[in-house]
Amino acid sequence: EQLINQIAAGEVVERPAAVVKELVENSLDAEARAVEVELEGGGLSLIRIRDDGNGIARDELPMALTRHATSKIESLDQLERVASFGFRGEALPSVLSVSRLSLVSRTATDEHGWRLAGEGAIAADAQPQPAPHSPGTTLEVRDLFYNTPARRKFMRTESTEFRHVDQALRRIALARPERAFALRHNGREVFRLARGSAEARMKALCGEAFADSAILIEEERLGMRLWGWTALPSFSRAQPDLQYFFVNGRVVRDKLVASALRRAYADALHSTRYPAFVLFFELDPSGVDVNVHPAKLEVRFRQSATVHDFLFGSIQRALRDVRP
Ligand code: ADP
Ligand code: MG
Numbered sequence: 001e002q003l004i005n006q007i008a009a010g011e012v013v014e015r016p017a018a019v020v021k022e023l024v025e026n027s028l029d030a031e032a033r034a035v036e037v038e039l040e041g042g043g044l045s046l047i048r049i050r051d052d053g054n055g056i057a058r059d060e061l062p063m064a065l066t067r068h069a070t071s072k073i074e075s076l077d078q079l080e081r082v083a084s085f086g087f088r089g090e091a092l093p094s095v096l097s098v099s100r101l102s103l104v105s106r107t108a109t110d111e112h113g114w115r116l117a118g119e120g121a122i123a124a125d126a127q128p129q130p131a132p133h134s135p136g137t138t139l140e141v142r143d144l145f146y147n148t149p150a151r152r153k154f155m156r157t158e159s160t161e162f163r164h165v166d167q168a169l170r171r172i173a174l175a176r177p178e179r180a181f182a183l184r185h186n187g188r189e190v191f192r193l194a195r196g197s198a199e200a201r202m203k204a205l206c207g208e209a210f211a212d213s214a215i216l217i218e219e220e221r222l223g224m225r226l227w228g229w230t231a232l233p234s235f236s237r238a239q240p241d242l243q244y245f246f247v248n249g250r251v252v253r254d255k256l257v258a259s260a261l262r263r264a265y266a267d268a269l270h271s272t273r274y275p276a277f278v279l280f281f282e283l284d285p286s287g288v289d290v291n292v293h294p295a296k297l298e299v300r301f302r303q304s305a306t307v308h309d310f311l312f313g314s315i316q317r318a319l320r321d322v323r324p
Pocket of ligand 2: 022026
């Protein structure tokens with residue numbers, strides 16, 4: 001079982017950033033209002049994630065760390081809907097199989113928290129122990145890949161791994177302005193984001209310069225909705241990767257999207273620069289296949305020509321409207 005988990009871990013848990021993404025998504029699934037991420041050594045020494053969500057009941061702690069113990073799928077229909085989001089009860093057992101993991105959780109009705117921990121696996125006779133905790137969950141992942149040296153060797157420097165975590169958390173935070181997020185690395189605070197509007201979150205993460213030069217986009221047609229901000233070509237971005245495109249709340253990188261944006265800029269502004277943008281695209285989930293790979297950022301649109309035309313048209317019109 002541990003070997004199976006380690007193989008699954010190779011898929012789900014590529015590096016610290018992937019661990020953080022899975023664990024933070026669990027916190028959000030548990031309706032946390034605030035999620036705090038703390039790293040040491042780029043996440044290779046320690047990843048600690050604390051949330052104020054619903055928590056896990058004492059009796060369910062062992063299950064949460066056991067393969068395919070997802071509590072989120074109750075019907076086939078639901079399975080189809082959530083499959084693309086990687087909710088398959090694999091994340092925690094996979095992470096445990098390649099780390100020293102401790103899970104402390106307290107539900108709203110518990111009087112204290114319960115802790116369960118293991119190195120690579122939990123002992124068959126392991127019992128949750130009482131531990132102080134406010135309602136919510138804290139997961140500590142130490143020494144990632146300590147028992148899979150081949151994978152450990154693939155890791156880059158601490159600062160590169162940190163950068164990946166930072167980017168992964170920023171993406172999630174941009175799409176979830178109604179939740180608070182904080183990130184610390186080696187004892188230093190990297191950012192702390194209060195709950196607020198999408199615009200406030202965008203400003204906090206992308207900077208005033210971007211916000212000032214950005215054009216608001218808001219279009220809805222044929223069951224598709226595009227909204228967010230795209231910068232004028234005059235905006236020279238300090239962050240080289242200020243390009244966020246979310247499909248139903250998930251960030252994606254997609255050739256069709258890139259091409260629609262480029263064409264809109266070329267057409268409306270005769271600009272050949274690939275612009276900075278934060279855009280949210282919403283459509284019926286059945287119109288998009290996100291299931292290419294849970295950890296990758298790819299999608300496939302069923303009606304790609306319609307989607308391309310809608311994106312291109314929406315951005316082109318918005319840019320034309322502001323052209324002096
Ligand atoms: P999945 O998210 O696919 O269900 P995971 O392995 O990511 O599988 O998590 C296993 C289970 O542990 C979840 O279904 C959930 O019940 C529980 N869980 C994990 N993290 C949290 C959390 N932060 N708060 C509450 N429950 C959690
Ligand atoms: Mg999960």
